[in-house]
Amino acid sequence: MIYTVTFNPSLDYVIQTDKLSPGGINRAVSEHIYPGGKGNNVSVILSNLGHKSRALGFVAGFTGDALEEMLKARGCYTDFIRLEEGFTRINVKINDGQETEINGQGPVITQEAIEELYERLDRLVKDDILVLAGSIPDTLPADMYEKIMARLNGRGIRIVVDATKDLLLNVLKYRPFLIKPNNHELAEMFGAVLNTEEEIIRHAAMLQKKGARNVLVSMAGDGALLLSEDGEIYRSRPPKGEVRNSVGAGDSMVAGFLTGYLNTGDHEKAFKLGIAAGSATAFMNWLAGRDEITALLGEQPSAYGL
Template identity: 70%
Template sequence: MIYTVTFNPSLDYVIQVDDLTLGEVNRTTSEKIYPGGKGNNVSVILSNLGHKSKALGFKAGFTGEQMETMLEEFGCYTDFIPLEEGLTRINVKVKSNEESEINGQGPVITDTAIEALYQKLDKLTAGDVLVLAGSIPNTLPGDMYERIMERLQGKEIRIAVDATKDLLVNVLKYHPFLIKPNNHELGEIFGKVLESEADIVEYAKKLQEMGAVNVLISMAGDGAILVTEDGTVSSKKPPKGTVVNSVGAGDSMVAGFLAGWLNTGDYEKALELGTAAGSATAFVSWLATREEITEKLERTEKEYGI
């Protein structure tokens, strides 16, 4: 089974405003509500690609109930821990002349709720996959990922981590199966500006030296680079298209990579599906469907002759 953890999930209220003017009454031209959060995004894409996963985390109030219901409607299993106070946050995504976001803070997560999450994670067994994605809310200890990975050490669980800076670096000692910084985040970790693919590969390998098993570097319109556990370096260009949506593309790449690897055990195939999934989401208004991902995969093969 694949499990995803989202510590601060949301309902994402996505609105289109033709010409947003601050200080004035603005009218929307379209409105959509989706279940949000990086781990939840991974679960939805996995479901779209035919892999059931169980989304874990915390929920509060009527917004939390709606978030969980919507995930189930997208084909995900869920097992969120209810909090007695507060509301699962609502994040407002405004699409206009520019993309703007207003993200809620989210509810306070109690020690009792954290312990309940630990108890659920303790039930994972050898061969399971766990995805830890996104930031840690300020109501939780900053070393939550470390605590979880230390707790699961030795159980032969493959853990994928999609996080930034210290949150990512501090878990490398636990040898995550997959990490996915983007090229800018990779540079920030080492205080460098990475100007070439050779630079990216050099510093991706440094993350391996620090403990990561496989390092997947997303590069937006330039595709992705993968450095596998045996040191093999592969790169994939994305299909051509117009970026519509920047939210969830990285999460889609993680989900596509995991689905591809689980389907075939082949890292090259995993990279192909991960790149296609990330691109497909970037080219549509929300997370890509299976058909949209498949179309991008086939189009990439035609465009680049692979």
């Protein structure tokens, strides 16, 4: 089973407007509400590609109810911990040719709720996959990912980490199965400026030396590269298309990689499916479906177990 954890999930209220005028009245051309949060995005794309996952995290209030129902409607299992106070945050995303975001704060997560999460994670067994994605709310310990991975260490659970700077660097000693920094996050980790692909590869290799088994680096319009645990380096430019949306593209890449790897056991196919999934989402207003993803593969979906 694949499990995803989102510590501060959201309802994403996505508004399209012709022009955003601060201080004035703005009218939407279109509006949609989607389940949000990086781990939840991974769960939705996995479902779209035929893999069930169980979404974990914390929800509260009527917005938490709506989030859970939306995920279930999209084929995801849920096992959220319900908080007694507050409500799941609403993130407002406005697109008028450029993206403007106003992200809610979210409810306070109590120590009792954290212990409930630990109990759920203790049920994971060998060969399960756990995806830890996104930032940690200010109300939680900054070493939350490290505590989870220390708790699960040595149990044969494959862990994916999509996080930034110290949150990622501090867990490498537990040999995560996959990490997915983008090129800017990679540069920030080392306090460096990475101008060339060779520099990006060299610094990604440093993360491997620190313990990461597979390092997937996304580079927006420049594509992505993968340093795999079998010593190979894979590179790819993105497919051509009009970029409409940056939200969820990285999460889609993670879900595509996991699907490709689980279906074929082949790092290169996993990488290619990750590129297709990430790009397909970038070309849409929200997360891509199976058809949009497979259309970008350039070969029969059956080659990827789809």
